Amino acid sequence: MTGFETFTELVLHRTADLGEKDAFIFLHDNAAGTGAEHLTYNGLDAEAKRIASWLQAQGAEGGQVLLLYPSSADFVKAFTACLYAGSVAVPAPLPGDQGHHFARVSGILRDAEVKAVLTDSANEPNISAWLREAGFTDINCLATDRPGEGDPSAWTAPKLTPESLAFLQYTSGSTSSPKGVMVSHFNLLSNEYAIQRSTSSDENSRLGGWLPFYHDMGLIGHILQPLWLGGSAALMSPVSFLKRPFRWLQMIDQYKVTIGGGPNFAFDLCTRRVTDEQLATLDLSSWKVACNGAEPVRAETIRAFTERFEPAGFTPEAFFPCYGMAETTLLVSGTPYGQKPVIRSADIAALELGTLREPAEGAPARTLVSSGVFQDFDVRIVDPQEHTERPEGGVGEIWVKGDSVAGGYWKRPETNAEIFQAVILGGEQGPDAGWLRTGDLGVLESGQLYVTGRLKEMILINGRNIYPHDVERTVQALDPALAPGNGAVFSVDTGEEHLVIVQEIKPNSPSAADLPALAAQVRTLISKEFTVAGSVVLVKPGTIRKTTSGKLQRTLMRQLLIEGKLTPLHEVLEDGVKALVDAAALASVG
Known part of the structure; x- marks a missing residue:
């Protein structure tokens, strides 16, 4: 290595060897305009x-x-x-x-x-x-x-x-x-x-980004990859990016950044906010690796961004859908350099039953983006209950082994034994120990890793596995008032599982004037597409909680609902869910 x-x-070796070479360039936005600090x-x-x-x-x-x-x-x-x-x-x-x-x-x-x-x-x-x-x-x-x-x-x-x-x-x-x-x-x-x-x-690579x-x-x-390479990086603050997404692309152009990326929402924001006039000034031909990770990768994000920025020299081969987590230091897998992302359709009903299969004509389908091939890791798909390996094409929990897998969680020995030292059962060689349980659901096919969901967030109703993001995307496509990427689906256990969606509303959309009608449409859609009843909670912008990398905090949203800490604009709750929320409200008063 x-x-x-x-x-x-x-x-220490890099600093002694590279001397006055720029390690980092920090871009600052202030009242006087923009400036750069070289380190x-x-x-x-x-x-x-x-x-x-x-x-x-x-x-x-x-x-x-x-x-x-x-x-x-x-x-x-x-x-x-x-x-x-x-x-x-x-x-x-x-x-x-x-x-x-x-x-x-x-x-x-x-x-x-x-x-x-x-x-x-x-x-x-x-x-x-x-x-x-x-x-x-x-x-x-x-x-x-x-x-x-x-x-x-x-x-x-x-x-x-x-x-x-x-x-x-x-x-x-x-x-x-x-x-x-x-x-x-x-x-x-x-x-x-x-x-x-x-x-x-x-x-000779130059990295460029805005992530915290x-x-x-x-x-x-x-930060650490440029030091590893003996290269350099151009960096800006998350606040600067969120205020002016164009500034990130401008930085990539100005400093000839070769590698940079972020979660889906960053690419979506650029697609929506960069004007035609701004686009005409950009040259993104230096950008060879556009990392897309930290949340499930959306095919529509890849398509829309590529279509929007190809005139500026961006190529579809630059997209680098990847998968990783803090527990593996960072990267587990990624699309091979210079290759287009692998995108395929999957039959939703088959996925719910634990199998990756091409959809029949006219059958409900979900588009999956491969997170590529794994680098220096052994990756298995494992039944999370039985701890036995699933066959190729079978959905299960992603388990990994490799030198990048961390030593565990600080001061959590019992959790570490469960999460970082998991054992695969049923193999020809007997129990196989030392695996990291990622908590993510996925499937392997022809060496490609597809991440399908999060184990703890999976909804099990009537013997079927329902993926929260499938429901979220279906609902958000119903009406422009339903803000894309700003809804959270989860289940509430009242003795039986109930599906709930908390969804932000765009206040200036025409449908926002009649929220009861909109909520009724959402409930009808969920019943039709997923054959389950759903509770609907419509909320103002900024209500949905996310991590710093843009991941939806569905478990936290469930907790806020149950504890009565949401302020709905309009809600329609199933009887069991309403009783639970009302009981929590009474308990807080008492």
């Missing part, structure tokens, strides 16, 4: 040693260090400093004053047993106050952009092994509370190598 035993050793390998090395010396003086070598930054050069310097200090970086979003991020980061602070907190001078007063209020008065907080803290000459190389932890990657909490994935230096080196092989990248730096795809794909 490489001659390096730790990622720290690799970065060379030499500059990164000097700043990392300065901050690392402070961490070592605090006794943080081998301990966890919480990183709380916006997407900025300061985050990259701080993360590299943790590598240099032999500390375990814990990237997290800024906590804010209240709400989801506040609760999540407070939980991370308690769980990770951090020795120090790093942030910037703009956020340091609020972070210090937050630490005091949380009762962590013994944890020192450093604003790393403040001069005079740390002495590079006092830095000493840490004593690390391949098994040493590089960082804790806290999961997004799509289906449960965040857990810290323990990523070792060996895991990180292995996965960066797999990413390089999958994307055919080298030291604390997110695994942003951290490993856009």
Whole structure:
């Protein structure tokens, strides 16, 4: 793979070897327009040693260090400093004053047993106050952009092994509370190598993205991959992208980015928001790998984006649908470089019964996009109840083995035994141990991996498996008032399973004027297409919860409904669901 035993050793070699080469270019949008901040390998090395010396003086070598930054050069310097200090970086979003991020980061602070907190001078007063209020008065907080803290000459190389932890990657909490994935230096080196092989990248590659730096795809794909390659990256903040999606494409053009990507919604946003006038100014011919991951890949997203941006030099072969997760460091599989994504139709009824099959003419069908072939992993499809391997074409849980599979969750030994050391039964050689249960449903066909859903979110009604996103997409195609990508389908157990959809409404759409009629149409459609009754909750924009990478938090939406924490514009609930919600409301009053 490489001659390096730790990622720290690799970065030290890169900084010594590449000197004044740009490692990162950070784009800033401000009142004066746009600007770029360049960080060379030499500059990164000097700043990392300065901050690392402070961490070592605090006794943080081998301990966890919480990183709380916006997407900025300061985050990259701080993360590299943790590598240099032999500390375990814990990237997290800024906590804010209240709400989801506040609760999540407070939980991370308690769980990770951090020795120090790093942030910037703009956020340091609020972070210090937050630490005091949380009762962590013994944890020192450093604003790393403040001069005079740390002495590079006092830095000493840490004593690390391949098994040493590089960082804790806290999961997004799509289906449960965040857990810290323990990523070792060996895991990180292995996965960066797999990413390089999958994307055919080298030291001349330039990555470009906007994903949050604390997110695994942003951290490993856009920050650590350039360091692995000895390449460079152009980066911008998520806020800048969401305000002006065109700016991302403009960055790809301006800096001749070769690799970059994001979840479906990023490509959909560009397709909708980039004007013809803006399109005419773009040259996207340098973009050879457009990674599409972090949520189920939609064929319509690929088709619409390609059609829209082919005049600007984007090619269908550039799309790189991929699959991965924090528990495998990042990447598991991806479309082979230079090949078009594999897209196929599947019979919905057969999928519900656990088999991938071409649909008969006129039969209800679902379009599946392959997540490609796996790189340096052994992947099996396993019956989640029986723990036996499914035949090719059979739907089951995706189980994986490989050098990139993390050591488990921080301080979760019982969960680790269940999730990271699963055993496949029934094989000719006897029980086969040491598998990671991904919690995702999928199917293998001709070496291609198709992800079909999430095990915990599968709805089982009347002996049939119903995929939430099938219902969501069917409903959202009914009327323009039903915002695409902003509805969540889940089941509620009242002694029997009930299907519920919580769906955002576009307020200016004509149908929004008669929500009872629209809800009735949705219920009729669900009954017709899926032969089940459905409860419908119509809500205002911004209600549907998502992770930082855009994944729907269906389990959280179920919890909010049951706890009476949603404010519907209009709802029609089945009797059992209504009784459950009403009981929760009475309990909260009492």
